[in-house]
Amino acid sequence: MATVTKKELIDRIADLTNEKRVVVKKVVQSFLDEMIDELAKGNRMEFRDFGVFESRVRAARVAQNPKTMDRVDVPEKRTIKFKMGRLMKVKLQEADKS
Structure with a gap:
């Protein structure tokens, strides 16, 4: 790749x-x-047949450091979610078959 x-x-x-x-x-x-x-x-961006980009807020959570096993507060943060469109799905499936 x-x-x-x-x-x-x-x-x-x-x-x-x-x-x-x-x-x-x-x-x-x-x-x-x-x-x-x-x-x-915070707007949503949609490109027909390609996909949709959305801004999302990931909630605050408590995580754990695997080395020390200490609990760590992770603040909320904004992330981007991408959902692929129909044409992209078809192209990726065709690529997998060949």
């Missing part, structure tokens, strides 16, 4: 669209910045 970086993705999109790399980089970064801003506001 390979890792695809933002730079590699920008290069691919620039090649596919025949746009300058600088323009594609600005669009991709603007898109990511907007996603971060909306999720930080």
Whole structure:
């Protein structure tokens, strides 16, 4: 399994669209910045057939340090939940079969 970086993705999109790399980089970064801003506001982001991003608050809890067995208070924190869309599910299932 390979890792695809933002730079590699920008290069691919620039090649596919025949746009300058600088323009594609600005669009991709603007898109990511907007996603971060909306999720930080607590908004839900839905992209048909791709998936849904939701901002959730994980409740505070008491955990345990496995080495010392001491109890540790873990404060509540905001996380992002992603639920994949129909098209992504189909593509991933096809990839598993081949």
